[in-house]
Amino acid sequence: MNLRMRSRALKAASLAMAGLLLSSCGLSSGSSLPLAVEPGIIQPVPELEGQTITVGSKNFTEQLIMGYLGEFALAAAGANVRDLSSIQGSTTARNALTSNQIDILWDYTGTSWVNYNGNNNPIPDARAQFEAVKKQDLERNGVAWTAIDYQVDNTYTFSVNQDAAKRLGVEKVSDIPRVMAEHPEDATFCVDTEFASRNDGLPGVEQAYGFKTDPSKVKVLTEGAIYQATAQGTCTFGEVFTTDGRIQSLNLKLLADDKQFFPRYNIGVTLRDEMLKRYPQLTQVFAPVSERLTNQELMKLNAQVDVEGRDPADVARDWMAEQGLIKIPGQG
Known part of the structure; x- marks a missing residue:
C-alpha cells in the first residue's frame, strides 16, 4: 500500500471508530474535500454557494465511492463540503443523518424498508418499493429521498466458486436445502456481521427457503x-x-434468488426533509449522477478499488470527469 492509500486507510479507520462513538461523544467534525473539482455538466447553484454540507457514507467500498460522488457533485455546485465517510454500520450512519451530524447519505431502499422501518415483507417491484419507502421514511422519520437510481440494485445473494457450482449442481438459492441434505460437509457459509443478524440477511433467508444452518x-x-x-x-x-x-x-457464480426474498436495494440520496425543502436544488445536483450509474458501471468502479487497489476518491473523481459531470483542475 502506498503512502497515499495508507493515509486514507488510517483516516477511514479513525472515522469508523468515530462512528462507534455516535451515542456518547458524537461523530468527528469531518474533513475537507479530498480532491479539487470544477463545474462541468453540474454547474454552480446560487442557493448552494458557500453553504456547508456534510456528506457521510458507510464503511464499505461502494459507499465510499458513492459518498465521494456526492461530495464532488456538491463541490461543483458551489457548496462547502465536509467529508464524513466510512461510518461503521448502517444504523450508525442513519442515526448520524437523523441527528444532524451528517446532511447527505446515499442509501438503499431495501435497507430502509427492512432495517430502519422494521418491515418483514419486501416489495419485489422496484418502483413500488421506492414509493413505499419514501412515504414511510418521510412520515415516520422526517427523512426525504431524492435522485433515486432504478438502474442500480445492489441486493444480496449467495455466490459459489465454479468448482462447487459444477460439483454440487447449484444454480439458485433454493438448491441450498438439497446440498445441506445430500452433502452436509459442504453446507458451509461465509457472511459478514450485519448479514448474520439482519432480517434481510441469513435469518430471513433460512425462514424463506426452509433451511437451518449449523x-x-x-x-x-x-x-x-x-x-x-x-x-x-x-x-x-x-x-x-x-x-x-x-x-x-x-x-464467482451468483445464485439466483428464485423466491425473490431479498429486497430491492436501489440507491438514492437521503437527507432530512427540512433540508430538501430549504434546498430543493439538491435534486438537480445529484440527478445527473444517478442517471449515469448502472450495476455494470458501479461494478467496474468497485473493482478499481477492491481489485486494482485504487483510492475511492480518485476513482469517483475520474469517473465523474469521464462523464463530463465535473472537470479536474488543470485538465481543461
Whole structure:
C-alpha cells in the first residue's frame, strides 16, 4: 500500500471508530474535500454557494465511492463540503443523518424498508418499493429521498466458486436445502456481521427457503474477506453484493434468488426533509449522477478499488470527469 492509500486507510479507520462513538461523544467534525473539482455538466447553484454540507457514507467500498460522488457533485455546485465517510454500520450512519451530524447519505431502499422501518415483507417491484419507502421514511422519520437510481440494485445473494457450482449442481438459492441434505460437509457459509443478524440477511433467508444452518459451519468474516474465502473454497456459500467488482475478477457464480426474498436495494440520496425543502436544488445536483450509474458501471468502479487497489476518491473523481459531470483542475 502506498503512502497515499495508507493515509486514507488510517483516516477511514479513525472515522469508523468515530462512528462507534455516535451515542456518547458524537461523530468527528469531518474533513475537507479530498480532491479539487470544477463545474462541468453540474454547474454552480446560487442557493448552494458557500453553504456547508456534510456528506457521510458507510464503511464499505461502494459507499465510499458513492459518498465521494456526492461530495464532488456538491463541490461543483458551489457548496462547502465536509467529508464524513466510512461510518461503521448502517444504523450508525442513519442515526448520524437523523441527528444532524451528517446532511447527505446515499442509501438503499431495501435497507430502509427492512432495517430502519422494521418491515418483514419486501416489495419485489422496484418502483413500488421506492414509493413505499419514501412515504414511510418521510412520515415516520422526517427523512426525504431524492435522485433515486432504478438502474442500480445492489441486493444480496449467495455466490459459489465454479468448482462447487459444477460439483454440487447449484444454480439458485433454493438448491441450498438439497446440498445441506445430500452433502452436509459442504453446507458451509461465509457472511459478514450485519448479514448474520439482519432480517434481510441469513435469518430471513433460512425462514424463506426452509433451511437451518449449523452455527459451527457459519464463518463471520469482514465483508471484503468473504469473496476470497468463497473463491478458495474456505466456505461453499458466500454472501455477496451483486454490484461488487470481485465477483467477476474471482469468477464467482451468483445464485439466483428464485423466491425473490431479498429486497430491492436501489440507491438514492437521503437527507432530512427540512433540508430538501430549504434546498430543493439538491435534486438537480445529484440527478445527473444517478442517471449515469448502472450495476455494470458501479461494478467496474468497485473493482478499481477492491481489485486494482485504487483510492475511492480518485476513482469517483475520474469517473465523474469521464462523464463530463465535473472537470479536474488543470485538465481543461
